Amino acid sequence: MAGKVIEFRHVIKSFDETQVLKQIxxxxxxxxxxxxxxxxxCGKTTILRLIAGFLHPTSGEILFNGQTINEVPANQRQVNTVFQDYALFPHLNVEQNVAFGLEIKKVDKKIIKNKISDALKLVQLSGYGQRNIDELSGGQKQRVAIARAIVNEPKVLLLDEPLSALDHKLRKEMQGELRALQQRLGITFIFVTHDQEEALAMSDQIFVMNAGKILQSGTPVDIYDEPINHFVADFIGESNIIPGKMKDDYIVTFDGHDFECVDAGMKTNEAVEIVIRPEDLDIAPANTGKMNVTVDTQLFRGVDYQITAHDVNDNEWKINSIHKTTVGQMVGLNFDPEDIHVMRFGEDEATFDARLEQYE
Amino acid sequence: MKKKFHLSNLYLILVFAVLYLPILYLIFYSFNAGKTMDKFTGFSWQHYLTLFADTRMISIVINTVIIAVLSALIATLIGTFGALGIQQLRKRSLRNCILSLNNVLMVSPDVIIGASFLIFFTFLGIKLGFGSVLLSHIAFSIPIVVLMVLPKIDEMSQVMIDAAYDLGATKWQALTRVVLPAITPGIFAGYFMAFTYSLDDFAVTFFVTGNGFSTLSVEIYSRARQGIDLEVNALSTLMFVVSLLLVGGYYALTRYNESKKIHRARAAEEEISQ
Known part of the structure; x- marks a missing residue:
């Protein structure tokens, strides 16, 4: 098992009076x-800038390979950054941009040349070396920025919303390429984004943040299937969040009915929230499902229909279905016990993980 | 539509006529065989010959150019670093205060600046001459340079400097390899503005030249007081031609650079479409 590269210990960062990061x-x-x-x-870019060395923590410790780097300036850290708006040097051409870091380190000219051509090949820009920056498209600039960073062989590559300026199709393409690049190089990537789809598609590990705190960390599947609280459930993907009560282990009550579920370890009759993803709901004829809802709207989205409906208690339900239904009609809903995820109020990550550990 | 177009053209021609006629009039009489601008008596190079024989005038021209080149150079250096310093100021109010101080110098009358320099130099016991003129020219050129360079620094994205540090550059390397190249156009503009300001300054220079040292504008002024000598016309003509050549050269250079850029962009496009 490879060791820790970076560790944050009780890191707090304040700007003037406002605390941007609370105990990370x-x-x-x-x-x-x-x-x-x-x-x-939410403070995600602040974390990135702390790692890069552009900011220094107000309190707490940042460790790199086990050593405190709180006071190490940015130009002496073994990390490189791909900036949001690329930050390429407009007076240098592609090759000179990529060479910048190596030239600063006084690497031999011949070696620089080889490394540049390798790096450009890696980002599929071979033959673009002599181009000016203003002759490149957005996607190409992005690739140059990546090449300029990875050519220095950093231990960690920081990416600050690098895809946000690209159009949808190119962004999808670059997501795949970045993931492939990371796996080929074996460098640690720390990627900052507000796009949950992007995060789910690319990451080994996701840290979900809000208001200066890390709310939940885990694999994309963990976070999607078992969000820790209302915010995470709502932020990651679409979800139906309904108030309920934990009747007993593996039995939850909502909408006036008891349902079988796979969660346990809570107090009897504890108030909880339950999450069911819209794609886990199946539409059935009325009175044949586990509950009945009335369809309010239906939207065709190409891959499926996005349906909103309400139940007898006026809870709104979002349903993604490949089958068409009729607005105003009463339909039944079916779901499996595994589709129900129960969230407690105010549970922190450690207790949440410990509880899940018990019965999984 | 067509008539309107005509009118506007006429207007332009009129404006330029008003602007250029005095100069052309002056140039015309520089070739006069006579001694005055009253009547054109015939074509001759006579005034040009006296000009080239006038060693005092030639040395004054050289002095003027040296002062302009040197003062613009030093003012550009000081002004550029000054602008960089102003840009670094975190406090908005302090920055505005310093900028206002800078701008006050731009708008305050030259006569006052010249008089204050004279008082200042005599108070310090600095001998009036080349040194005092150079110092005062540097001083009044610095605000101009700051004004030309500062917008370029503001325009430059701060992230670029971060990127330089990120790639391992020291403060000095970031300055010389990233910041200065990015603001070079502003620095050049500042230099040329300072150069022209120095070249044609009269009021400030008049106060601080002292005995035995003179610049072109001061010399022409003192000669004009005794009635315009056509040698001055000849000199003005030559200077006009030189400035025309400079402007023409600058225009040709930018045209050349642009066409090169367009050419390369086209080549790049062709490469992609293949």
Whole structure:
């Protein structure tokens, strides 16, 4: 098992009076693809800038390969950054941009030349070396920025919303390429984004952040299937969040009925919230499903129909179905016990993980 | 539509006529065989010959150019670093305050600046001459350079400097390899503005030249007081031609660079479409 590359210990960062990061603790292992995911202003970019060395923590410790780097300036850290707006040097051509870091380190000219051509090949820009930056498209600039960073062979590559300026199709393409690149190079990537789809598609590990805190960390599947609280469930993907009560282990009550579920370890009759993803709901004829709802709207989205409906208690239900239904009609809903995920109020990540550990 | 187009053209021609006629009039009489601008008596190179024989005038021209080149150079250096310093100021109010101080110098009358320099230099016991003129020219050129360079620095994305540090550059390397190249157009513009300001400054220079040292504008002024000598016309003509050549050269250079860029962009497109 590869060791920890970066570790945050009780890191707090304040700007003037406002605390942007509140007690951040996490570990980053070598060779994995990490994503910091959260809405804008949640502190994810601050974490990236702390790792890069553009900011220094107000308190707490940042460790790199086991050594504190709180006071190490940015130009002496073994990390490189791909910036949101690329930050390429407009007065240099592609080749000179990529060579910048190596020339600063006074690497031999011949070696630089080889490394540049390797790096450009890696990002599929061979033959673009002599181009000016303003002659490149957005996607090409992005690739140059990546080449400029990885040519220095950093231990960790930081990516600050690098795909946000690209159009949808190109973004999808680059997501795949970045993932492939990370696996080929084996460098740790720390990727910052507010796009949950992007995070789910690319990461080994996701840190979901909000308001200066890490709410949940885990694999994309963990976070999608077992969100820790309302915010995470709502932020990652679409979800139906309904208030309920935990009647007993493996039995939850909502909408006036008892349902079998796979969660346990809570107090009897504890108030909880339950999450069911829209794609886990199947439409059945009325009175044949586990519950009945009335269809309000139906939207055709190409792959499926997005349906909204309400039940007798006026809870709104989002349903993604490949089958068409009729607006105003009463339909039945079917779901399996595994589709129900129960969330407690105010549970922190440690207790959440420990509880899940018990019965899984 | 067509008539309107005509009118606007006429207007343009009129404006340029007003602007250029005095100069052309002056140039025309520089070839006069007579001694005054009253009547054109015939074509001759006579005034040009006296000009080239006038060693005092030639040395003053050289002095003027040296002062302009040197003062613009030093002012550009100081002004550029000054602008970089101003840009680094975190406090908005302090930055505005310093910028205002800078701008006040731009708008305050030259006569006042010249007089204050004279008082200042005599107070310090600095001998009036080349040194005092150079110092004062540097001083009044710095605000111009700051004004030309600062917008370029503001325009430059701050992230680029971060990127330089990120790639291992020291402060000095980031400055010389990223910041200065990015603001080079502003620096050049500042230099040429300072150069022209120095070249044609009269009011400030008049106060601080002292005995035995003179620049072109001061010399022409003192000669004009005794009635315009056509030698001055000849000199003005030559200077006009030189500035025309400079402007023409600058135009040709930018045209050349642009066509090169377009050419390369086209080549790049062709390569992609293949």
């Amino acid at each position: 603790d996490f570990e980053i292992e070598a060779g994995k693809f990490y994503t910091l995911l959260g809405p804008s202003g």
